[in-house]
Amino acid sequence: MDNAVYVGISRQMVLRREMDIIANNIANLDTTGFKVESLMQKTDPAEPARTLGGPRPVKFVAADTVARDFGQGALNKTDAQLDMAIEGEGFFQIQTANGPRFTRDGRFTTDPTGRLVTQNGLPVLDEGGGEITIDPEKGQVAVGADGSMSQGNERVGKIGLYAFANQSALEKAGDNTFRNASNLQPQPAAKAKLRQGYLETANVKPVLEITRMVEVSRAYESTAKLIDAEAELSRRSVERLGRVQ
Amino acid sequence: MQALRTAATGMAAQQLNVEVISHNIANMNTVGFKRERAEFQDLLYQTFQAAGTQSSDQGTIVPTGVQVGAGVKASAVYRVGTQGSLTKTDNQYDIAINGRGYLQVLLPSGENAYTRAGNLSVNDQGQLVTQDGYQIQPAITIPSDAVSVSISKAGQVEVSQAGQTAPSVVGVLELATFVNDGGLEALGDNLLKETAASGAPTTGTPGSVGIGTLQQGYTEASNVDAVSEITALIVAQRAYEMNSKVISTADNMLATANQVKA
Numbered sequence: 001m002d003n004a005v006y007v008g009i010s011r012q013m014v015l016r017r018e019m020d021i022i023a024n025n026i027a028n029l030d031t032t033g034f035k036v037e038s039l040m041q042k043t044d045p046a047e048p049a050r051t052l053g054g055p056r057p058v059k060f061v062a063a064d065t066v067a068r069d070f071g072q073g074a075l076n077k078t079d080a081q082l083d084m085a086i087e088g089e090g091f092f093q094i095q096t097a098n099g100p101r102f103t104r105d106g107r108f109t110t111d112p113t114g115r116l117v118t119q120n121g122l123p124v125l126d127e128g129g130g131e132i133t134i135d136p137e138k139g140q141v142a143v144g145a146d147g148s149m150s151q152g153n154e155r156v157g158k159i160g161l162y163a164f165a166n167q168s169a170l171e172k173a174g175d176n177t178f179r180n181a182s183n184l185q186p187q188p189a190a191k192a193k194l195r196q197g198y199l200e201t202a203n204v205k206p207v208l209e210i211t212r213m214v215e216v217s218r219a220y221e222s223t224a225k226l227i228d229a230e231a232e233l234s235r236r237s238v239e240r241l242g243r244v245q
Numbered sequence: 246m247q248a249l250r251t252a253a254t255g256m257a258a259q260q261l262n263v264e265v266i267s268h269n270i271a272n273m274n275t276v277g278f279k280r281e282r283a284e285f286q287d288l289l290y291q292t293f294q295a296a297g298t299q300s301s302d303q304g305t306i307v308p309t310g311v312q313v314g315a316g317v318k319a320s321a322v323y324r325v326g327t328q329g330s331l332t333k334t335d336n337q338y339d340i341a342i343n344g345r346g347y348l349q350v351l352l353p354s355g356e357n358a359y360t361r362a363g364n365l366s367v368n369d370q371g372q373l374v375t376q377d378g379y380q381i382q383p384a385i386t387i388p389s390d391a392v393s394v395s396i397s398k399a400g401q402v403e404v405s406q407a408g409q410t411a412p413s414v415v416g417v418l419e420l421a422t423f424v425n426d427g428g429l430e431a432l433g434d435n436l437l438k439e440t441a442a443s444g445a446p447t448t449g450t451p452g453s454v455g456i457g458t459l460q461q462g463y464t465e466a467s468n469v470d471a472v473s474e475i476t477a478l479i480v481a482q483r484a485y486e487m488n489s490k491v492i493s494t495a496d497n498m499l500a501t502a503n504q505v506k507a
Binding site: 012015016017019020021022023024026027028029030031032034037039063064065066067068078079080105107109110111112113114119120121136137138139166168169171172173174175176181182206209210213214216217220221224227228231232 | 246247248249251252254255258259262282284285286287288289290292293294295296297307308309310311312313314315316317320321323325326327345422423424425427428441442443444445447454455480481483484487488490491494495497498501502504505506
């Protein structure tokens with residue numbers, strides 16, 4: 001009898017989660033290398049709506065997956081020599097205490113020993129998985145589109161760019177990094193180009209997020225209406241049935 | 246509701262952003278000032294359904310999971326150390342550094358600080374000092390009968406004295422360089438301090454390998470670009486508004502939930 005209420009609540013729970021994701025997208029509007037996410041929904045259980053002969057099963061709404069849009073963010077010129085943006089499919093690999101992480105955030109700097117590190121002080125790896133060391137005495141660092149770094153005429157290393165056959169295998173780990181949650185091995189990125197002196201902005205589209213937020217908020221309200229109507233229905237039936245007796 | 250707190254982190258981040266931008270704009274005409282940039286990172290993610298978990302006995306796995314992020318945090322305020330343009334002042338005690346390096350300043354506490362602001366003066370004892378009267382290291386004393394002072398690109402300070410034909414050398418200015426300039430800590434008063442992140446300073450004469458040269462009669466203007474700061478300010482303001490919109494929407498949703506007639 002109360003199925004409509006439970007279906008409504010399942011929908012509202014998913015809408016709340018969707019709202020949380022939109023809030024995270026908007027909060028990260030200005031986060032370098034951030035990739036926008038959206039919640040995919042599914043019906044639960046996932047059988048067809050009509051089964052011949054049998055009664056129609058009740059369908060609930062459930063959060064299915066978070067879809068991540070790995071599309072290119074706009075490139076923002078900063079002119080800082082260790083700011084780097086990736087154009088096309090690919091990631092930087094960084095070394096953490098918990099294993100390698102992948103990022104599109106190219107705000108690099110050097111640590112006191114001259115290693116190329118991220119904002120959190122984690123070393124950026126080259127194509128062979130080793131660290132890159134820069135000697136600031138040797139002058140300006142020039143980075144080619146393939147990631148090769150040189151100071152003057154001397155080659156100092158090559159920033160590794162990695163790609164995955166299936167990018168959805170990557171899981172967000174916070175601090176603008178992704179963790180490889182699958183057994184896929186990262187491959188050298190063939191289609192990626194490195195741009196020195198640029199940063200990749202978040203690929204959040206504000207208009208889209210606000211529109212989705214309005215949609216979520218209205219859907220939430222109408223589901224609340226549905227729950228109200230269902231409650232009203234049971235109230236009335238109790239009243240009427242009471243009168244018949 | 247998580248969305249409320251997430252949007253609050255977004256508003257706090259944009260507030261910091263506006264503070265950094267306003268600091269840059271306020272210091273647009275500060276000699277040797279380097280613009281700063283607020284850096285953001287996404288916060289932790291809560292995993293409701295992990296990618297890669299088994300979805301059946303046949304070994305099928307969930308291709309992507311459900312992860313919800315908790316918002317944004319400021320990771321750093323990064324100093325962008327690009328060269329500022331040189332402004333001609335014709336003042337003999339103004340020196341601009343063209344390239345890498347910092348002038349070394351002896352603080353009253355006995356510690357060393359570093360600066361790019363080369364608008365120097367002499368004190369009552371003829372010592373070369375900053376605008377706050379802190380001595381430049383290595384100490385250089387200009388004789389009281391000096392008619393003119395000339396500072397070469399390599400930092401050699403020569404004075405012409407009354408009654409003498411040849412100028413005499415009174416000292417050589419040295420510059421300090423750091424492996425990681427971004428790691429220096431700002432002390433205010435155009436001064437920076439060495440930290441564990443910056444590494445120890447290496448000193449040398451201007452013009453030697455990896456060190457910039459000096460330019461007498463010039464000061465280094467700040468590297469703040471007004472247009473890009475104003476653009477960044479507009480972006481920050483709109484982002485702030487959008488986050489506040491999220492808060493009011495989440496609030497409305499909670500109000501809707503409260504109004505359901507039981």
